[in-house]
Amino acid sequence: MIFMSKRILAAACAAATALALSACSSAPSSEGNASKDGTLTVMASFYPLQYLTEKIGGEHVTVTSLTPAGAEPHDLELSPKTVDALASADAVVYLAGFQAAVDEAIEQQAPKTVIDVSPAAELVEANSSANHPSEDEDEDEAQSGESATEEHADHDHEGHDHEGHDHEGHHHDMSADPHFWLDPVRMASAATLVGDKLAEADPANADTYKANAKALNEELSALGDDLVAKTATCQIKTFVTAHTAFGYLADRTGLTQVGISGLDPDSSPSPARLAEIGQIAKDQGVTTIFTEALIDPKVAQTLADDLGISTAVLDPIESQTDSSKDYAAVMKDNINALTTANNCQ
Structure with a gap:
């Protein structure tokens, strides 16, 4: 920050x-439980949770994202001043286990209201399906090049360097895929939880929070229905992404994602892994390699060029890269990009 x-x-x-x-x-x-304009002060750990909180809280909340707009949330570092500010916030909304710096700060500062959305998100454990392979499977695959059916590179959250100090004892190695927000139905469940928790934190406006959460739940559920309907006729069942962030979207649609990098976008694919992806793309008739705004597209572009196919953007919405488009707008763009690339009638 x-x-x-x-x-x-x-x-x-x-x-x-x-x-x-x-x-x-x-x-x-440190005085009182509200900001100076009378609203509830809430810190959200990254953009999708900021979106939920702002939509549900409306005029009754002042929301700050701990992850700056356009920044990669996976390896977030927090300044000491930001950590201190958590203590005076009325509430913090986060996904436990996703950002080690946030987990550590919450543990240190103990904000009055802590809203962890992971129970509502129902995160899928690694190694539970082809769309959510384990770290070990990915590492073996990248080293040997023997498997052409797994879709992940490694997910490695080492210690976070806070202000130049490496807190190796506090790093998180997630055993589950954190990217639940790419399934609008899971986002809808998280909206209900956030609404209930804000209502508990601010009883005077409880009815508003719950009504807004209900409306948002319905909007997100409809978006999920649209995603399913528009991908139901896809002739191509596989899509290749810059990093393996789209497992929940793939699960919702019945498609299969193949990630160039793993859950952590900083992981690098081996030559053997790239060769595997190329073969999968040929076998499955893939027409497009998807890139992201926050990841250097060089590897994806080179792979697409080698295969003689196109590139397009599929946004993992980990951060807001375009202030004119919110979560719902970007998800609609994603649906359109996916249906075009996968030849969905």
Whole structure:
């Protein structure tokens, strides 16, 4: 997170009136449970959870994302000041186990209301299906090049370097696929949970939170129905992605994803893995290699060029890369891209 420097902050305070001076501070306020405009202050760990919280909270919440817009959330680092700010937030919304820095900060600061969406997300364990292979399977595949049916590279969350210090004792090695938000139905379940928890945190506006959550649940469920309907006639059943973020979407549609990189987009595919993907693409009649805004498209583009096929964007929506498009709009773009690439009638 980027914060105003103390020097600039002091200048602003000096120029303000006595009333404004009382609101200027270089440290988070520890008084009360609401922001100065009377709204609930909520910190969301990354964009999809920010989206849920803003849609459900409406005018009653002020939401800040711990992951900056356009940033990769997998290896998020938090400044000490941001960690301290968690203590004065009314609530934090996060996915336990996904971002080690956030888990660690919540453990240290113990915010008043902690909303973990993982129970509603119903995360799928690795090694449970072809769309959610285990780390060991991926590593073996990348090393040997023997299997042409698995679709993952490794998922390796080493320790996070916070302000230059490596907290190796606090790293998380996820045993489940975290990308639940790419299934709108799972997002709908998370919306209901967030609404219930915000209602508990702010009883005065409980009815509004629950009504907004119900409406959002219905919108997201309809989006899930649209996804299923538009992919039901796909003649191509496999799609190749920059990293293996789309397992839940694949499960919902009955398609199979093949990831160039694994759950962690920083993992690198071996030459043997790329050869496997190329063979799968040929065997399955794949027309498109999907790239992402936050991942260098060079490997995907080279693979597509070698195969003589196209590239297109399939957005994992881990961060908001275009402020003019929210989660729902990007998911609709994803559906259109997928149906075009997979020749869905």
